[in-house]
Amino acid sequence: MLKSEAYKKFKKFLFNGELRPGQMFSQRELCEIIGISIAPLRDALHEIQNEGLIELIPNRGVKIILVNDKFVIESFQIRKFLEVGALREIIKKKIPDVFIEIKQEMNDIKKSSEVCIDSQLLKRALEIDEFFHKNLISNLNNSLLLNLHEKVYDRVKLIKKNIRYTSERLVPAMNEHIKIIEDMNGGQKDNSILSLELHLRIAENNFLIGDQEL
Amino acid sequence: MLKSEAYKKFKKFLFNGELRPGQMFSQRELCEIIGISIAPLRDALHEIQNEGLIELIPNRGVKIILVNDKFVIESFQIRKFLEVGALREIIKKKIPDVFIEIKQEMNDIKKSSEVCIDSQLLKRALEIDEFFHKNLISNLNNSLLLNLHEKVYDRVKLIKKNIRYTSERLVPAMNEHIKIIEDMNGGQKDNSILSLELHLRIAENNFLIGDQEL
Numbered sequence: 001m002l003k004s005e006a007y008k009k010f011k012k013f014l015f016n017g018e019l020r021p022g023q024m025f026s027q028r029e030l031c032e033i034i035g036i037s038i039a040p041l042r043d044a045l046h047e048i049q050n051e052g053l054i055e056l057i058p059n060r061g062v063k064i065i066l067v068n069d070k071f072v073i074e075s076f077q078i079r080k081f082l083e084v085g086a087l088r089e090i091i092k093k094k095i096p097d098v099f100i101e102i103k104q105e106m107n108d109i110k111k112s113s114e115v116c117i118d119s120q121l122l123k124r125a126l127e128i129d130e131f132f133h134k135n136l137i138s139n140l141n142n143s144l145l146l147n148l149h150e151k152v153y154d155r156v157k158l159i160k161k162n163i164r165y166t167s168e169r170l171v172p173a174m175n176e177h178i179k180i181i182e183d184m185n186g187g188q189k190d191n192s193i194l195s196l197e198l199h200l201r202i203a204e205n206n207f208l209i210g211d212q213e214l
Numbered sequence: 215m216l217k218s219e220a221y222k223k224f225k226k227f228l229f230n231g232e233l234r235p236g237q238m239f240s241q242r243e244l245c246e247i248i249g250i251s252i253a254p255l256r257d258a259l260h261e262i263q264n265e266g267l268i269e270l271i272p273n274r275g276v277k278i279i280l281v282n283d284k285f286v287i288e289s290f291q292i293r294k295f296l297e298v299g300a301l302r303e304i305i306k307k308k309i310p311d312v313f314i315e316i317k318q319e320m321n322d323i324k325k326s327s328e329v330c331i332d333s334q335l336l337k338r339a340l341e342i343d344e345f346f347h348k349n350l351i352s353n354l355n356n357s358l359l360l361n362l363h364e365k366v367y368d369r370v371k372l373i374k375k376n377i378r379y380t381s382e383r384l385v386p387a388m389n390e391h392i393k394i395i396e397d398m399n400g401g402q403k404d405n406s407i408l409s410l411e412l413h414l415r416i417a418e419n420n421f422l423i424g425d426q427e428l
Binding site for chain 1: 217257260261264266287288289291292294295296298299300303354356357358359361362365366369
């Protein structure tokens, strides 16, 4: 098995919640849990440590990073820099049609939420959420930027996994996204940027308040 | 020798210009040039490839990335997002005194330039330039942000190494920096951000024009 496969498998277990923040494992335990051999695991762990998702503690093992206030604040600060920067660039050029479809899906989710908010709908909401934010970045066709945002977004995924995306947040979050898109399409450049900043601040605050649950 | 030492040594040779953009080396050749053994080199090369500074080409060797227009544009786009974002945060809080000393050094360099612009003075100018831009980031005490900016700044260092920081650029660059700091200290928030954006745009354009030289 290659390092890149070990890397992907480790992340899958991390985002599935099978490896939880703050937990400590020996490399041997990790091999068993994930079902991979030690050499590719070791290579992958070095890269994942560079991304700040684990700590390698000599003679003890692997500690999954704790999702605490510092982790949330640092992640959201960078996320804001990259996404707000990207939105400014997108507005300077022209608005790509892809956001129209995203807005349609968000309105569909809102409509479905009037009937029942179940885990299926929450999953759809999380997916369109991720798709929207990653689209802001991928629109710029900058592979290094995409790579850095991916790393920051992995942290956001870890935060979301460990602090619930509650049903009360579903409709407001969709409305915030729709507002960003509408301001953008309506040529309200400054409003659109303020809307994105506000959306990220609300999300961050929700996660900070949720921190006690951990 | 550890991977981290191999990593540092490789970068030293890259930034010294001993490994030039576009060149191809076998891993054995690199070991000889840098004076390290193959195992730590191989580990380090994987990380350096992740940072986008080299390409590992199977059965052929290591290609130093070409510093072309795409490389410059992508690097400066991210640099702008991170540094402008950081400046906005710094202005929101309060201005740290450290920028006063930076401004003083920049004025000293300008005064010295009236006598003679030699390689010594250009070196001082490059150092204070790097110190100023890294200070914008380090002021926020966000270790992940510092890490990402370091990676982007490594690309900028490679660009600077291969496209000369000419003596004609010395005084204008110092003036642009001083303007950013003065706008910041004078409470001219928006002007300060515009000044930083303009400074980065001028620098980027200079590097793009310089591209033919490679």
